[in-house]
Amino acid sequence: MQGLATRHAPSWRLIQAHFGLGVAGLLAFSAALAVCAPSLQGFFFQPALLGLVHLCVLGWLMPIAIGALHQLVPVVFEVPVRSERLAWIAFALYAVGAPGLITGFFTLDTSEPAGLLLTTSATLAALALFLYAVNLLATLLASARRTLTGAHVVAALCWLLIAVALGALMAWNLRAPFLPVFHVLVLRTHAHAAALGFFGLLIMGVAYRLLEMFLLSYGAPERAGWIGFAAVNFAVLLLGASFLGAGDAFLRAGIAAAAIGTGAFVLQVHAIFSRRMRRRTDVSWHHTATSIAYLALALAAGAALALLPVGEPWWDRLHLAYGLLAIPGFIGTIVVGQLYKIVPFLVWLHRFSRFVGLKKVPSASELLPEAPKRVQYFAMHLGMAGLVAGVLVDSPALRTAGAVLFAGSAFLFARNLGVIHARQP
Numbered sequence: 001m002q003g004l005a006t007r008h009a010p011s012w013r014l015i016q017a018h019f020g021l022g023v024a025g026l027l028a029f030s031a032a033l034a035v036c037a038p039s040l041q042g043f044f045f046q047p048a049l050l051g052l053v054h055l056c057v058l059g060w061l062m063p064i065a066i067g068a069l070h071q072l073v074p075v076v077f078e079v080p081v082r083s084e085r086l087a088w089i090a091f092a093l094y095a096v097g098a099p100g101l102i103t104g105f106f107t108l109d110t111s112e113p114a115g116l117l118l119t120t121s122a123t124l125a126a127l128a129l130f131l132y133a134v135n136l137l138a139t140l141l142a143s144a145r146r147t148l149t150g151a152h153v154v155a156a157l158c159w160l161l162i163a164v165a166l167g168a169l170m171a172w173n174l175r176a177p178f179l180p181v182f183h184v185l186v187l188r189t190h191a192h193a194a195a196l197g198f199f200g201l202l203i204m205g206v207a208y209r210l211l212e213m214f215l216l217s218y219g220a221p222e223r224a225g226w227i228g229f230a231a232v233n234f235a236v237l238l239l240g241a242s243f244l245g246a247g248d249a250f251l252r253a254g255i256a257a258a259a260i261g262t263g264a265f266v267l268q269v270h271a272i273f274s275r276r277m278r279r280r281t282d283v284s285w286h287h288t289a290t291s292i293a294y295l296a297l298a299l300a301a302g303a304a305l306a307l308l309p310v311g312e313p314w315w316d317r318l319h320l321a322y323g324l325l326a327i328p329g330f331i332g333t334i335v336v337g338q339l340y341k342i343v344p345f346l347v348w349l350h351r352f353s354r355f356v357g358l359k360k361v362p363s364a365s366e367l368l369p370e371a372p373k374r375v376q377y378f379a380m381h382l383g384m385a386g387l388v389a390g391v392l393v394d395s396p397a398l399r400t401a402g403a404v405l406f407a408g409s410a411f412l413f414a415r416n417l418g419v420i421h422a423r424q425p
């Protein structure tokens with residue numbers, strides 16, 4: 001765990017601001033999901049779903065991913081963040097742009113002058129993400145270290161730039177259409193570049209490094225990791241090309257590459273896990289293992305949509321289930337699991353470490369007992385299971401029960417992190 005601390009790390013306030021925004025985003029997303037659950041059905045392009053998707057990714061997952069990157073990149077690559085001031089400027093733009101964009105999606109009013117909210121906020125949020133990505137890429141390129149995690153982070157940031165550029169273009173296109181292709185085709189490319197290209201590669205690369213640190217695992221071979229890296233990059237390229245009209249062969253090859261990437265990721269995680277010196281596993285590890293199950297299910301749902309003659313009503317239901325499994329399921333679960341490790345460690349580092357040897361201090365993992373984390377784990381995954389099942393069998397009652405349970409788990413998660421954050425030596 002000492003691997004997360006370094007003299008190069010940026011100020012703790014920067015990380016706290018991003019994690020705080022992300023947890024607030026999770027609470028807002030889970031509450032909105034519970035409210036919308038009864039009517040969560042139909043074609044995926046609709047205001048409530050656009051709003052929910054972006055509340056989830058931009059409100060909850062993105063600030064946490066960006067905060068974690070600012071802590072991890074300087075540590076792993078032994079260089080300070082290129083400009084902490086730029087990171088704060090990006091944060092300010094993001095804190096204005098992202099909520100405006102999400103509100104713009106929920107209302108989806110493209111008439112004048114209301115449509116300005118969507119386009120202006122999309123531009124601000126996109127600019128913020130560009131600044132973050134460029135600042136982090138400049139930080140990474142200043143380092144002489146070339147590693148598996150580094151390659152994943154660089155590629156993930158490049159996909160983020162592409163996804164965000166497409167997102168901003170589509171927002172302007174919604175107000176006054178100018179794109180030469182149907183917007184839903186661009187939407188698919190945007191969503192896969194963001195979800196699989198950015199979040200997928202980021203999670204893979206960062207998970208390898210964090211698992212090595214948390215499980216005290218050294219010397220695992222990296223071949224599977226590199227195969228996964230190549231396969232996922234190819235998958236995003238091939239899927240993007242197929243959505244934009246390159247044809248079925250690209251689609252099939254893209255799905256095969258995504259499956260190879262997922263398999264290689266699991267093999268690499270297994271290689272790290274099997275060399276661990278810390279034998280005891282905790283809730284954080286259970287979240288990580290569960291997230292891999294969501295990833296496999298999302299892949300199965302995506303492959304079924306692409307390869308089987310799925311008709312209505314299953315077409316819409318399977319699309320929604322695919323989105324739920326991939327975004328709050330896979331990405332959200334791994335984010336929750338890793339925050340249970342990162343936050344206690346940072347609180348311990350900044351508040352407790354200086355008292356080591358002077359008085360008795362708890363370890364990072366002792367800042368919160370396991371029981372509330374376990375309750376949160378079960379509520380979160382029972383909730384997700386209820387939601388996905390409710391979408392598939394079109395049961396408003398099941399969807400609502402699942403969403404309420406998920407919201408309960410989100411509040412318990414925020415409470416658990418709050419307890420850790422409030423601990424004093």
Ligand code: HEM
Pocket residue numbers: 044045046049050053054057058062101122123125126129163164166167168170171174183184187190191194195327
């Ligand atoms: C500043 C950043 C972003 C902007 C400006 C943006 C913009 C947009 C726009 C305008 C659409 C609707 C496109 C259309 O059909 O006309 C859209 C759809 C979508 N975006 Fe984003 N986006 C951003 C970030 C993200 C991220 C990070 C993800 C991560 C997964 C994401 C996932 C999606 C998904 C899944 C949809 C389809 C939702 C649905 O149809 O219900 N977006 N985005």
